[in-house]
Structures are given as structure tokens and as C-alpha cells.
Amino acid sequence: MNSNGLLITGVDPDSIAGELGIQPGDRLVAINDRPVQDILDYRFLCATEELVARVVTGQGEEWEIEIEKDYEEDLGLDFGEHSFGPTRRCQNRCLFCFVDQMAPRMRETLYIKDDDYRLSFWQGNFVTLTNVKEAELQRIIEQKLGPLYISVHTTNPELRCRMLNNRHAGKIMDQLTRLAGAGIEMQTQVVLCPGINDGKELVRTIEDLAGLWPAVHSLAVVPVGITKYREGLHDLRPFTREEARHLIELIEGYQRRFKVRWDDPFVFASDEFYVMAGKPIPPTENYGDFPQIENGVGLARLFLNEWETVEPDLPDRVEPDRTVTLVTGASGASFMNQVVERLNKVKGLRVNLEVVKNTFFGETVTVTGLLTAGDIIESLQDKEIGDLLVLPTVLLRNGEDLFLDDLRVCDVSEQLQVPVEVAEGPRDLVEAVLGIKQDANW
Structure with missing residues (x-):
């Protein structure tokens, strides 16, 4: 946490701060004489109708600004990656630390x-x-x-x-x-x-x-x-x-x-x-x-609940014929098997389930989310994948297409020479398997 306040990285021009002339590069130091250490202080101290903000400009001038506003109205400041300052690190040495x-x-x-x-x-x-x-x-x-x-x-x-x-x-x-x-x-x-x-x-x-x-x-x-x-x-x-x-x-x-x-x-x-x-x-x-x-806790149940809403709408057949491979870890195989069994009742559709062993971390690690691209490639490189490979989104870094071993979805597609799609949940999976989705990484 920075004792000199929060560095302002953005200002909404239509906000209170924008009207007052506060600019990116200024620092919000205090509100009502209380130091602002991070965005939590900012949110808490702004929850009032009257306040005095102390700002140090990029040129070193110190301003004290009296503000009247609605109770929940924001000042319009953005602090970007500086919102919290340095992350507090763990001081433990847990005997089970992953x-x-x-x-x-x-x-x-x-x-x-x-x-x-x-x-x-x-x-x-x-x-x-x-x-x-x-x-x-x-x-x-x-x-x-x-x-x-x-x-x-x-x-x-x-x-x-x-x-x-x-x-x-x-x-x-x-x-x-x-x-x-x-x-x-x-x-x-x-x-x-x-x-x-x-x-x-x-x-x-x-x-x-x-x-x-x-x-x-x-x-x-x-x-x-x-x-x-x-x-x-x-x-x-x-x-x-x-x-x-x-x-x-x-x-x-x-x-x-x-x-x-x-x-x-x-x-x-x-x-x-x-x-x-x-x-x-x-x-x-x-x-x-x-x-x-x-x-x-309950992810599998939510998956199965969504599957129960999707399954009745499956078609009787697909044209042209399609072969698709799905990937899961050992922990997911128990409930994915029933999904694959039902999909294979659709005429013209053949779905394979590839249960990938985790050789990267060791086979005692069975959760799907800890599989790497390397393990997927090794598991599938000599097998018939078909027209499409479908991967669950839990394999990827949140909001990105990056696996734990720093390979990307396009790397898997290139190595295995097959189109790859990423599915989040049963509906997404079914759309990919049936060829409804059009955003394949190929």
C-alpha cells in the first residue's frame, strides 16, 4: 500500500472529478482527513454526501476540494493496476502447499x-x-x-x-x-x-x-x-x-x-x-x-443440471456425418461418459471422450482444470480425433486462451492438425459438437 495515496490513471470527463479538473497522473491522498491506501478506502470514504478530497497534482500542487454529491455517486476516478498497491504475500509454509x-x-x-x-x-x-x-x-x-x-x-x-x-x-x-x-x-x-x-x-x-x-x-x-x-x-x-x-x-x-x-x-x-x-x-x-x-463444490451438479435442460432438444441426426473428440480429466470422466453416450445416439454423430492423464503434475492430480496443452497433445497425437476437438474452458487462464504450460489453443490445433473449439458448459458443448458454433480456432 502506498502512503502517498492512489495514483489516478483515468478520469471520466462527465464525472465530478472531470468537472473539477482532476487529471490522470494526480494522486488522491486523503478523503475527510483519512488516508486513501487503496480502492477499498476510496469506495468506503466516498460513501457520503459531503466530503473533502485532498489531491496532489502531477505538478506537485496540493488541492483540498470540498464536494457535495449523492450518497452513492462515484467521483469518476480510475486507478487501474494501482488500485491495491503491492499484493500481500503469504507468510506461511503450509505442509500441503500446492x-x-x-x-x-x-x-x-x-x-x-x-x-x-x-x-x-x-x-x-x-x-x-x-x-x-x-x-x-x-x-x-x-x-x-x-x-x-x-x-x-x-x-x-x-x-x-x-x-x-x-x-x-x-x-x-x-x-x-x-x-x-x-x-x-x-x-x-x-x-x-x-x-x-x-x-x-x-x-x-x-x-x-x-x-x-x-x-x-x-x-x-x-x-x-x-x-x-x-x-x-x-x-x-x-x-x-x-x-x-x-x-x-x-x-x-x-x-x-x-x-x-x-x-x-x-x-x-x-x-x-x-x-x-x-x-x-x-x-x-x-x-x-x-x-x-x-x-x-457443486460444479458437476450444475453441469448435469444444465445438461438435463439441453439433452431433450438434441436432434435425431446430423448431416453431414461428424466425428468429434471431447477432452476431460479423470475426475470429469464419471459424468462426461453419460453425456457422450447420449450424444452418440444422434445418427450421423460419433463423439469420442479422451480422458487425459496428467503426466505434467503426476497422475494423482485428476481435476480437468490442471491438464496442460502438452498432456492433451501427447494423449491425442496418434489417435483419430475427427472433424473437431472440443476443450473445456476450465483448462485456460481466466479470460485468455493460455494453458498452464504457456501454450495456446492455436498451438494445440496446429500440433494435432485439427480445428479446436473451447466450450463453457453443456449448451456450449452441444453447439460445438453439432457444428452450430462458427468460431473454430483453425
């Missing part, structure tokens, strides 16, 4: 460990709160920065200190209790490690966090991710099928109790646990208001 297991020689951003409560509020990033000081906790409360997404892992203070390798990690229940008392909504998660924070420790965590409902709105339990790059790291192993089944039984038991008590399931096992256990994806009512989709 970043520590990242393959070498990848793009720099994949090695960044952020732990910034501001980005938790702004973007939904999970944070541990171990680097949050008293003044920052007060700021969260004063500015009502919720919902926050918080990695709890365990509510046992001693165990949490060991798991995060941080002596400050044991304060979590005190922090959560204080935030809950102030009405801050929280979505929480546990990265579950066999023999460490499961069993009785997980029971304790569920019950402790449920005691803070409804401020603690949800708890997602996700399995530890283990890649082949673990040399010198803590000895961890994946869950067995039987362990995954026991875990689901435990969580579904709590869901039944919480739905009776609150009409809310509260705690959820991630989709990956159901795949591990070989159990069907639960019905919609088991996911409440789907509070943790981005955490892999």
Missing part, C-alpha cells in the same frame, strides 16, 4: 503466494488471516469487507500452527468469532490431509465453525492436491476410495442435521471426493445456494 509442488520453469505468476484479505473480499481469493494485524481486523469490520474467503484447515490452534508452520496461525477461532460478531459473512474451507486434520479433528472443525453460523456461511472440504514435485516436502498421500466414502458419509450426516436445524446444509465435500469414492454427484438440494462453486 505452489511448493509446482513444476519448474513455468510462468512467474504461478509461483506467487498471495494471502491478501483485500483480494479475498474483492476477488474471492482464500486467505489464512495469519498476517492480519489488529488495525486491519478493525478495518475489515468498519468497512464491512465481506464476504471473506478463509482457509481454516483446522480449528485446533496447535495443529493449525503445525500445518501452516506459522506461530500466529492458532488465533483463527478468535479472529472468526470477532468477525462473526461484527456481521462479516465468511466462506471457509478445509484442505483435508489424511491422518492430519481429518477424523476427530475434522469433526471439531465442522462443529466449531457451525457454531458461528450464519456469519460463517459455508465450509468446503477439499482433498489435498499432491503432484510429483514433492522432493524434500512433508510426506503426504492421497485419500483412498474407502476414506473418501467415510468422509462423504460424515459430511452428509452433518448436512442432514444442519438442514433440519437451519434449512441449510452448511458443509460440503468437493466434487473430487465423490469421484474418488465412486459415488454419484448429489442432488441440487444438497448444495444450498451453491456458495463455493469456484472451489469445486
Whole structure:
């Protein structure tokens, strides 16, 4: 955070700031004598009808500007990439950290460990709160920065200190209790490690966090991710099928109790646990208001729900005949198989499902979103792909066509000599498979 205020990168000419002559290159230093450290301060301090803004111009002049406006009216300032200043970095050394297991020689951003409560509020990033000081906790409360997404892992203070390798990690229940008392909504998660924070420790965590409902709105339990790059790291192993089944039984038991008590399931096992256990994806009512989709909780159910709306409209046949290949990871194969089976009942259409093994991170990593372009190319290079290759959008960096290994969709198309389309959800997928979409990367 910059003690000299926020650098202004853009001004809406029709706004209050534009009328006052504020320009890009000026700095917003304070509002009502309170420092403006980032865009959260700006938004909070602007929520008033009368204010005094202190601005330092690009020429070094200091202005104090009295402003009268509507309560929710914005000043019209843009701060671009400077909105938050430097990202708060993680001070933990978690024994299960996925970043520590990242393959070498990848793009720099994949090695960044952020732990910034501001980005938790702004973007939904999970944070541990171990680097949050008293003044920052007060700021969260004063500015009502919720919902926050918080990695709890365990509510046992001693165990949490060991798991995060941080002596400050044991304060979590005190922090959560204080935030809950102030009405801050929280979505929480546990990265579950066999023999460490499961069993009785997980029971304790569920019950402790449920005691803070409804401020603690949800708890997602996700399995530890283990890649082949673990040399010198803590000895961890994946869950067995039987362990995954026991875990689901435990969580579904709590869901039944919480739905009776609150009409809310509260705690959820991630989709990956159901795949591990070989159990069907639960019905919609088991996911409440789907509070943790981005955490892999309920994505499969939403996919299947959309598929059920699309499937009745499939044609009896396609002309001319088409052969299409779909790509998925091992975790997605269980529900993609039924989609492919139904598509293959359309006359003239042949759909192949390619379940790609993750050789880049190791075969214990089964989620589709962690497949690389290289693994897809290697898996398909000697196979008949057909007229089109369809990839799920979860393979790509958000808003871009970049895979984890820095290859692009056009690289896959060129290497495999086949048109490639990217599909988001069943309707998009069906349009691509039937040849309705016209934006192939070829």
C-alpha cells in the first residue's frame, strides 16, 4: 500500500472529478482527513454526501476540494493496476502447499503466494488471516469487507500452527468469532490431509465453525492436491476410495442435521471426493445456494443440471456425418461418459471422450482444470480425433486462451492438425459438437 495515496490513471470527463479538473497522473491522498491506501478506502470514504478530497497534482500542487454529491455517486476516478498497491504475500509454509509442488520453469505468476484479505473480499481469493494485524481486523469490520474467503484447515490452534508452520496461525477461532460478531459473512474451507486434520479433528472443525453460523456461511472440504514435485516436502498421500466414502458419509450426516436445524446444509465435500469414492454427484438440494462453486463444490451438479435442460432438444441426426473428440480429466470422466453416450445416439454423430492423464503434475492430480496443452497433445497425437476437438474452458487462464504450460489453443490445433473449439458448459458443448458454433480456432 502506498502512503502517498492512489495514483489516478483515468478520469471520466462527465464525472465530478472531470468537472473539477482532476487529471490522470494526480494522486488522491486523503478523503475527510483519512488516508486513501487503496480502492477499498476510496469506495468506503466516498460513501457520503459531503466530503473533502485532498489531491496532489502531477505538478506537485496540493488541492483540498470540498464536494457535495449523492450518497452513492462515484467521483469518476480510475486507478487501474494501482488500485491495491503491492499484493500481500503469504507468510506461511503450509505442509500441503500446492505452489511448493509446482513444476519448474513455468510462468512467474504461478509461483506467487498471495494471502491478501483485500483480494479475498474483492476477488474471492482464500486467505489464512495469519498476517492480519489488529488495525486491519478493525478495518475489515468498519468497512464491512465481506464476504471473506478463509482457509481454516483446522480449528485446533496447535495443529493449525503445525500445518501452516506459522506461530500466529492458532488465533483463527478468535479472529472468526470477532468477525462473526461484527456481521462479516465468511466462506471457509478445509484442505483435508489424511491422518492430519481429518477424523476427530475434522469433526471439531465442522462443529466449531457451525457454531458461528450464519456469519460463517459455508465450509468446503477439499482433498489435498499432491503432484510429483514433492522432493524434500512433508510426506503426504492421497485419500483412498474407502476414506473418501467415510468422509462423504460424515459430511452428509452433518448436512442432514444442519438442514433440519437451519434449512441449510452448511458443509460440503468437493466434487473430487465423490469421484474418488465412486459415488454419484448429489442432488441440487444438497448444495444450498451453491456458495463455493469456484472451489469445486457443486460444479458437476450444475453441469448435469444444465445438461438435463439441453439433452431433450438434441436432434435425431446430423448431416453431414461428424466425428468429434471431447477432452476431460479423470475426475470429469464419471459424468462426461453419460453425456457422450447420449450424444452418440444422434445418427450421423460419433463423439469420442479422451480422458487425459496428467503426466505434467503426476497422475494423482485428476481435476480437468490442471491438464496442460502438452498432456492433451501427447494423449491425442496418434489417435483419430475427427472433424473437431472440443476443450473445456476450465483448462485456460481466466479470460485468455493460455494453458498452464504457456501454450495456446492455436498451438494445440496446429500440433494435432485439427480445428479446436473451447466450450463453457453443456449448451456450449452441444453447439460445438453439432457444428452450430462458427468460431473454430483453425
